[in-house]
Amino acid sequence: DKLPLFVNFLLFMAIETILTNKLTIIGFNLKLFQINTKSIPHFLAMILHNDFTVTFVLLTFANVFLTTSKAGIRWGISVYTFLFQMFIGSMLRWNHVLTDSGWNFKRESIMIIVVMMYTLLLGRLFQRMASKEGWIR
Numbered sequence: 830d831k832l833p834l835f836v837n838f839l840l841f842m843a844i845e846t847i848l849t850n851k852l853t854i855i856g857f858n859l860k861l862f863q864i865n866t867k868s869i870p871h872f873l874a875m876i877l878h879n880d881f882t883v884t885f886v887l888l889t890f891a892n893v894f895l896t897t898s899k900a901g902i903r904w905g906i907s908v909y910t911f912l913f914q915m916f917i918g919s920m921l922r923w924n925h926v927l928t929d930s931g932w933n934f935k936r937e938s939i940m941i942i943v944v945m946m947y948t949l950l951l952g953r954l955f956q957r958m959a960s961k962e963g964w965i966r
Contacts, residue, residue, distance in 0.1 A: 831892045832892050832895060832896065835959060837892070839951075840948065840955055844884050845884060847944060852879055855932065862927050862929050863930060864926070865927070871925065874924070875921065878917060887945070890910040890945065894906055894949060895953060895956055911938075911941055911942070915937065918937055
């Protein structure tokens with residue numbers, strides 16, 4: 830099962846908005862990490878990470894979590910989503926795409942959990958909105 834296309838589309842836009850704002854506020858305004866803009870491949874890796882990889886993982890998380898009733902599957906997709914985001918964030922740091930200057934493991938973990946909760950809340954809201962409008966069979 831998966832969420833309706835319209836719900837996925839709205840959720841995609843909402844996730845992109847929060848990820849872009851997160852990157853801007855934490856990276857550029859608060860300067861808690863720096864993005865390597867001197868290397869085009871490094872900068873493109875960051876853009877692909879932020880705009881495609883994380884968004885796809887969060888959409889998958891929302892679709893699985895919101896359409897299954899089994900607690901084990903919900904726990905599994907939650908742990909997978911969290912660990913995968915931690916892993917790819919570590920890979921960006923290891924490959925010098927990101928350089929921390931005030932950002933740490935604890936802050937990263939909290940931010941990932943907040944974004945996952947945001948995704949679920951909006952996914953549930955859009956799912957209910959779609960069912961009230963008759964877009965869900």
